[in-house]
Amino acid sequence: MNPLVKTALRYALIVAGIQIVSGLLGAFSIDYENPSPFVTIPLLIFGFVVIIAAIPLAHIEFQKQSGNKISFGEAIGIGYIIIGVSLVVMVVMTFVIHAIAPPPNSFGVEISASQQAMAGFFSQLLVYSAILFFIILFEAQWKLYTKAGKPGWATIVPIYNVIVLLEIVRKPMFWFVLLLIPVVNIVFAIWVVNLLSRRFGKDEGFTVGMILLPFVFYPILGFGSATYNSGELVTQPA
Numbered sequence: 001m002n003p004l005v006k007t008a009l010r011y012a013l014i015v016a017g018i019q020i021v022s023g024l025l026g027a028f029s030i031d032y033e034n035p036s037p038f039v040t041i042p043l044l045i046f047g048f049v050v051i052i053a054a055i056p057l058a059h060i061e062f063q064k065q066s067g068n069k070i071s072f073g074e075a076i077g078i079g080y081i082i083i084g085v086s087l088v089v090m091v092v093m094t095f096v097i098h099a100i101a102p103p104p105n106s107f108g109v110e111i112s113a114s115q116q117a118m119a120g121f122f123s124q125l126l127v128y129s130a131i132l133f134f135i136i137l138f139e140a141q142w143k144l145y146t147k148a149g150k151p152g153w154a155t156i157v158p159i160y161n162v163i164v165l166l167e168i169v170r171k172p173m174f175w176f177v178l179l180l181i182p183v184v185n186i187v188f189a190i191w192v193v194n195l196l197s198r199r200f201g202k203d204e205g206f207t208v209g210m211i212l213l214p215f216v217f218y219p220i221l222g223f224g225s226a227t228y229n230s231g232e233l234v235t236q237p238a
Helices: 003-029 035-063 070-100 113-147 152-156 159-169 184-199 204-212 216-223
Strands: none
Touching: 003 035, 003 070, 035 070, 035 113, 070 113, 070 216, 113 159, 113 216, 152 159, 159 184, 159 216, 184 204, 204 216
C-alpha cells in the first residue's frame, strides 16, 4: 500500500473510532426535547478537535517516513483521506442513531435520516475543508520560519511571530509599531509580504498571489523547494 494512503488511513480509522464512540454517547445522553448545551456543544467541539489534531499528526508521521519531505499535494491528499473517511462514518452513524434513538419532529416537520446525513455531509465537508487549508497554511508558515533559520513554533506566538518575521525580511523592529497604525499598517504589511517573497527567490507576481490566495501560495513557498536568501536583495532591472 502507498505510504501516504497507509499513514492517512491509520489516522482516519482512529478518528472514525472516536466518532463512533462519541456519536453513540451523544445518542443516548442528549435529550432531544430539551437539549443541554453542556452536552451538545462539547461533543461538537470535540469532533473538530479530533480532526484538527489528526491531520497535522499524520503529516508529521508521513514526513518522517519520506525523509523529512512532504509536498503541498501530499499534505492535501492526506487531509482529504482523513476527512473523507470521517464523513463516511458520519453518514453511517446518522442512520444508526436514527434507528437507535430517532429524534422528534422539528416544528412538526419530520427530517429523515437521509436528509440529515446529506445536510451534515456537505456542511461538514465545507467546514473540514476550511480547517484543512488553515492547518496547511499554518504548517507552511512554520516551514518558512524553519527555512530562514528561525524556530517554527514562533508562528503560533502572538507578537513574537511578527518580530521574527521582521528578522526574516531583515527590517528594523520599529516596523512593528508601523504595523499597528491603521492604514499605514496595510502598506507595510504588503511590503513585508513582498520582502518575504523575494527572500525566497520569488517576484512581485508571486507576492500578489500570497496576498490574494494565501492558502495556495504560502504552501507552495513553504512546502516547495524555495530556499531562503539571507544576503542583500538585488533589484532586477526593468
